[in-house]
Amino acid sequence: MDIKGANLIKGISFEGLRVIGNPNEYALRYYQEGIDEIIFIDAVASLYRRNNLKEIVRRTVNEVFVPITVGGGIRSVDDAREILSNGADKVAVNTAAIWRPELISEIAHKFGSQCLVLSVHAKRNNTGGWEALVDYGREHTNRDVIDWIKQGVSLGAGEVLLTSVDRDGTLKGFDIDLLKRVSSETKIPLIVSGGCGNPEHLIEAIEIGNVDAVAIASCLHFGNSPLQEIQTSLLKSNIQIAEH
Amino acid sequence: MKRVVSIINCGTGNLLSVKNWLSYVGVVGKVVKESEDVRNAETLILPGVGAFSGGMDGLKKHLLIEPIREFIKTGRPLLGICLGMQMLMEYSEEFGRCEGLGIIPGRVEPVPDTKRDGQLHKIPHIGWSSIHSIMNKKEECNGKFYDSTLDNKNFYFLHSFMVVPSDDAYRVADTYYNGRRICAIIGKDNFFGCQFHPEKSGKNGLKILRNFLAL
Numbered sequence: 001m002d003i004k005g006a007n008l009i010k011g012i013s014f015e016g017l018r019v020i021g022n023p024n025e026y027a028l029r030y031y032q033e034g035i036d037e038i039i040f041i042d043a044v045a046s047l048y049r050r051n052n053l054k055e056i057v058r059r060t061v062n063e064v065f066v067p068i069t070v071g072g073g074i075r076s077v078d079d080a081r082e083i084l085s086n087g088a089d090k091v092a093v094n095t096a097a098i099w100r101p102e103l104i105s106e107i108a109h110k111f112g113s114q115c116l117v118l119s120v121h122a123k124r125n126n127t128g129g130w131e132a133l134v135d136y137g138r139e140h141t142n143r144d145v146i147d148w149i150k151q152g153v154s155l156g157a158g159e160v161l162l163t164s165v166d167r168d169g170t171l172k173g174f175d176i177d178l179l180k181r182v183s184s185e186t187k188i189p190l191i192v193s194g195g196c197g198n199p200e201h202l203i204e205a206i207e208i209g210n211v212d213a214v215a216i217a218s219c220l221h222f223g224n225s226p227l228q229e230i231q232t233s234l235l236k237s238n239i240q241i242a243e244h
Numbered sequence: 245m246k247r248v249v250s251i252i253n254c255g256t257g258n259l260l261s262v263k264n265w266l267s268y269v270g271v272v273g274k275v276v277k278e279s280e281d282v283r284n285a286e287t288l289i290l291p292g293v294g295a296f297s298g299g300m301d302g303l304k305k306h307l308l309i310e311p312i313r314e315f316i317k318t319g320r321p322l323l324g325i326c327l328g329m330q331m332l333m334e335y336s337e338e339f340g341r342c343e344g345l346g347i348i349p350g351r352v353e354p355v356p357d358t359k360r361d362g363q364l365h366k367i368p369h370i371g372w373s374s375i376h377s378i379m380n381k382k383e384e385c386n387g388k389f390y391d392s393t394l395d396n397k398n399f400y401f402l403h404s405f406m407v408v409p410s411d412d413a414y415r416v417a418d419t420y421y422n423g424r425r426i427c428a429i430i431g432k433d434n435f436f437g438c439q440f441h442p443e444k445s446g447k448n449g450l451k452i453l454r455n456f457l458a459l
Contacts, residue, residue, distance in 0.1 A: 031446070036372055036400075062264050067400060067444050087260045089402075089444065112294040114368055114402050158368065189370050212366070 001026065002043045002217065003053060003072075009043060010218050012169035014121075014137030017043065020221045024059045030220065031064040033227040038068050039161065039215055041092065041119070043136050045073025054086045061087030069161075071119050072136075080107045084115070092117040092161055095134040098141050098148070101155055108156030117191075118157035120145055122178055123165040130178055137165050145178075146185055153188055160186055161215065164194030169218050171197030179209030191215050198225050199233030206239055246272045247457070250285035252312075253277040254302030257291035257327070258443075265443040269453055282311040287320060287457070291443075292327030296336040296352060296405065299327045300344065309345060316347055321459040322435040326403060329430065329437025333407050348430055348437075350409035360423025372398040373419040375428040375440070378412070389436050389455050390416050390429060397448045399428070399440035406439060434459055 001023055002009050008026050011017040020026070027038055038060070042053050053070050061068060070083045071092025080091045091111075097103045097118065108116045121137055122130040122145040130145040149160055162182055164175040174195045183190050193215035196202055202214050219225050251262050253275050263273035266289075273289075276282060290312070292299045303309050316322055324332050333344045336352035344352070359365045374396050394417075401419065406426045409415055416429040416436070430437045436456065442449035 034446075058260075061261055063268065065261075065265060065268070065444060065446050065449055067402075067441075084258065085260065087258065087264070089258055089261070114293065114370070114404075159370065187364075187366060189366055189368075213371070 001038065002041050003056060004043045010169060010221050013165055014168055023056050027060045027064055030227065031066060034231060035066060035227060037066055038064065040070045042072025057086045057088050069117055077106050077110050080111060084111060090115050090117050092119040094119040094121065098132060098134050098143060101151060104152055104155035104157055113156050113158035116157050117159045117161050118149065118152040119161045120149060121163050121165050133165055146181060149182060149186060153186065157188065159189045159191060161191045167195030170195055171218055171224060173197060173201040174205045174209060176204060176209050179205055179211055183210040193217065199230045202230060203233065203237050203239065246270060248272045248274050249287045249289055250274050250276045250281060251289045251291060252282065252308065254292055254299050257293050259291065261443050262289060262291050265453060269450065271457065277306045279307045279311040282308055282315055285315065288315060288322040290322065290324040290328035290331065294327060296327065296330060296338045297342045299331055300342060312345060313347060316435050319434050321456060323456050324437035326439060326441055329439055330405060330407055332437050336405065338405055347435065348409055348414050349411050350407060352405050352407050355404055355406050355421065355426065356424045365422045368402060368404040369421045370402050373401050373421065374398050375417045375419045377417045378415050389459060391455060394448060394451060399442065399445040399448060401440045403439060
């Protein structure tokens, strides 16, 4: 769930952001429908150099009893502590960690690796690889995605949240090449997002992309495939999901 | 007056989530860290995430080890969650031997890093896994902390270490990670521990909480 100010938003390839609605209402609805986990990302945090999700997280954890990950604008152990003390279970880091990778080990040492999600925004480049973008897809880094993930894992990240910038919001399916490359080289749980438009995409990511979990946004927000339809398809494919 | 459950703050763990979880079922969660608070508590929850030694150091620093042992002897209910469950054991092998509360005989050891077929799998064990009661316990657990409606239900796990009780009488329910058996619930009578996070396990977790509060 991408957040700007008080609103749940969604764009395509991180651009043309549309307001979807009230994040707390959506979080509660998805929880009641049986979602496994919720990820909140402050879309403009890096721009304003602070994370504005405290209140939204605080309200969410009053009535939503599944794991909550929060990212966007986490630049220090203190930022992480503030988010965790407001009810988040994990923090996701991206921009600040690229510029100062020690941030990963600092947070992992303080709160444990299980608490630290490395969020990576991957954009295809013209040499057959992927570049990590930061600042919600606005800035280039010249960092190769695979190298960066390896470094992040060695510094103590507990999970990787990998988003394809090219596919984000397109509903056209995952960048399966990216998923296969990263999953074959990542020893920690890998969650992927960017492109899911229907349950078949999701099954492809798990069975061919070999990822551990899938994060979906547009597909749910715009009602293309309600959660129940996705759950039924996954069960038919013998993919384990939580029976809440 | 609302029932009060004391939540032990040993320096780690998502205390707010545990508090909210309790308030959802109409119970007040009071965060405590003084030995006096533990002695006077009606019901205790021992949460915790992170390293075993860190959690035990937190309990030692606030002189909580003896009060927790005494508390259990009086028959009042205690629930350990994740690291809080592991600390009920005698010792852990996480970064060298570290003494635990010694309430349940047995130790804490790493989750095996291979599947049953010997292939490497991912550690930590993260995600939703179904739990299964120990067969001969089904009857005696019904209507108590564990009841058969929880069998095969999924709970949220997030851990690299697991408890290995040396006395099977304490083993209540297991889960399996790629064929590796992991103790999911331990305990008996008035004290129990969950390896998973019941406070993050949706309505199944709430069912566990209601059972616990009815002990």
